[in-house]
Amino acid sequence: xxxxxxxxxxxxxxxxxxxxxxxxxxxxxxxxxxxxxxxxxxxxxxxxxxxxxxxxxxxxxxxxxxxxxxxxxxxxxxxxxxxxxxxxxxxxxxxxxxxxxxxxxxxxxxxxxxxxxxxxxxxxxxxxxxxxxxxxxxxxxxxxxxxxxxxxxxxxxxxxxxxxxxxxxxxxxxxxxxxxxxxxxxxxxxxxxxxxxxxxxxxxxxxxxxxxxxxxxxxxxxxxxxxxxxxxxxxxxxxxxxxxxx
Amino acid sequence: xxxxxxxxxxxxxxxxxxxxxxxxxxxxxxxxxxxxxxxxxxxxxxxxxxxxxxxxxxxxxxxxxxxxxxxxxxxxxxxxxxxxxxxxxxxxxxxxxxxxxxxxxxxxxxxxxxxxxxxxxxxxxxxxxxxxxxxxxxxxxxxxxxxxxxxxxxxxxxxxxxxxxxxxxxxxxxxxxxxxxxxxxxxxxxxxxxxxxxxxxxxxxxxxxxxxxxxxxxxxxxxxxxxxxxxxxxxxxxxxxxxxxx
Numbered sequence: 001x002x003x004x005x006x007x008x009x010x011x012x013x014x015x016x017x018x019x020x021x022x023x024x025x026x027x028x029x030x031x032x033x034x035x036x037x038x039x040x041x042x043x044x045x046x047x048x049x050x051x052x053x054x055x056x057x058x059x060x061x062x063x064x065x066x067x068x069x070x071x072x073x074x075x076x077x078x079x080x081x082x083x084x085x086x087x088x089x090x091x092x093x094x095x096x097x098x099x100x101x102x103x104x105x106x107x108x109x110x111x112x113x114x115x116x117x118x119x120x121x122x123x124x125x126x127x128x129x130x131x132x133x134x135x136x137x138x139x140x141x142x143x144x145x146x147x148x149x150x151x152x153x154x155x156x157x158x159x160x161x162x163x164x165x166x167x168x169x170x171x172x173x174x175x176x177x178x179x180x181x182x183x184x185x186x187x188x189x190x191x192x193x194x195x196x197x198x199x200x201x202x203x204x205x206x207x208x209x210x211x212x213x214x215x216x217x218x219x220x221x222x223x224x225x226x227x228x229x230x231x232x233x234x235x236x237x238x239x240x241x242x243x244x245x246x
Numbered sequence: 247x248x249x250x251x252x253x254x255x256x257x258x259x260x261x262x263x264x265x266x267x268x269x270x271x272x273x274x275x276x277x278x279x280x281x282x283x284x285x286x287x288x289x290x291x292x293x294x295x296x297x298x299x300x301x302x303x304x305x306x307x308x309x310x311x312x313x314x315x316x317x318x319x320x321x322x323x324x325x326x327x328x329x330x331x332x333x334x335x336x337x338x339x340x341x342x343x344x345x346x347x348x349x350x351x352x353x354x355x356x357x358x359x360x361x362x363x364x365x366x367x368x369x370x371x372x373x374x375x376x377x378x379x380x381x382x383x384x385x386x387x388x389x390x391x392x393x394x395x396x397x398x399x400x401x402x403x404x405x406x407x408x409x410x411x412x413x414x415x416x417x418x419x420x421x422x423x424x425x426x427x428x429x430x431x432x433x434x435x436x437x438x439x440x441x442x443x444x445x446x447x448x449x450x451x452x453x454x455x456x457x458x459x460x461x462x463x464x465x466x467x468x469x470x471x472x473x474x475x476x477x478x479x480x481x482x483x484x485x486x487x488x489x490x491x492x
Binding site for chain 1: 308320330389397404
């Protein structure tokens with residue numbers, strides 16, 4: 001019998017990647033969840049469990065790629081689709097249509113910049129290694145640092161200025177704030193020099209990032225083995241040659 | 247006084263771009279709407295009207311980029327956020343949470359492939375001309391045609407096979423079908439040879455595209471001056487050197 005209250009996350013077990021946006025929401029809400037592929041295979045976990053789910057043996061809509069979330073009989077993919085579905089249940093956004101749409105607008109924009117950060121190390125194709133597209137990566141990363149990071153982060157800073165200065169939507173912690181924490185943490189990891197230069201211009205975002213890191217449940221999560229460290233297999237990768245020159 | 251029933255779309259007046267996904271939904275539903283930037287400036291239109299909206303002189307959330315949709319006092323950005331908000335009102339998706347999430351999952355996946363099609367001509371950065379990134383574009387387009395188009399379109403074909411074979415979600419025309427029509431039309435425009443090769447493997451998608459084109463309101467729209475032709479300023483651009491070699 002399907003458990004209607006337990007969240008099952010299916011995502012690559014060795015990276016933060018796009019799954020991390022969902023892990024942060026589940027952790028902040030202290031939701032009952034299982035990060036299935038991080039369980040041992042003999043407990044029904046591992047990459048095998050993820051691949052089985054991707055093959056669509058469940059009823060309902062086929063997923064193309066992880067993250068995948070299962071709640072009872074509902075199986076959903078696409079990071080921000082999952083977040084938009086679970087956030088009202090988790091108390092991480094007000095459950096009215098306009099609040100949800102505002103949150104979704106910002107979350108999709110956060111995902112756009114995260115995707116562009118990914119494409120700095122894979123500007124030609126995900127089927128190729130970074131080493132096979134280093135020249136193009138160098139050009140794209142320079143454009144990203146010069147134009148895209150300032151444009152997007154400047155925009156989010158203005159959103160905070162127009163709001164309560166502490167939350168991107170409404171007056172309480174939402175999943176959008178958690179996703180912004182992850183975006184800023186990832187940019188700081190991947191491009192420490194460029195991030196430092198940018199941070200001076202986005203004091204409210206820097207404040208938001210610090211506040212999320214100090215949230216008791218998030219602080220506890222970040223200090224736990226459940227938080228996979230950043231590495232060079234995820235969305236945000238530290239290749240010093242792609243960062244701002246010192 | 248704000249008109250609560252008239253949809254105002256703010257988008258670049260000379261391209262289909264991301265705005266076209268919204269135009270198709272409004273047209274299919276015969277919704278009362280104004281494509282504001284396509285009105286003359288002396289009637290409050292033009293790019294000036296779009297830029298004013300982007301500066302956030304309205305209350306509510308600031309947009310980063312068009313398309314922007316205004317309905318009464320609600321101003322929203324991000325293509326699939328707008329579509330998810332208006333589609334239940336337009337009868338283009340069932341108004342239950344799971345139907346909406348399934349549609350959103352597919353619509354976001356359509357947007358992912360559309361974004362990758364865009365990046366074939368702009369793999370390094372949108373701040374640069376195509377002519378300044380032609381070598382990289384050639385590499386990325388080859389990867390797109392070889393790996394990405396088949397992967398995504400094969401996935402959508404399987405979704406149709408698992409459903410009623412005519413609709414991506416449910417049993418009636420939804421905004422997801424309209425967006426798929428636009429995606430396939432754009433790929434056919436940008437990569438006619440690659441599309442032709444692919445089309446042989448996706449008969450249900452090809453059938454869906456034809457059915458949408460024959461929908462009376464869509465057929466009427468496509469034949470009208472309201473449908474801007476594809477051109478080399480939008481998401482999908484025909485640069486023969488990026489297509490499959492003949």
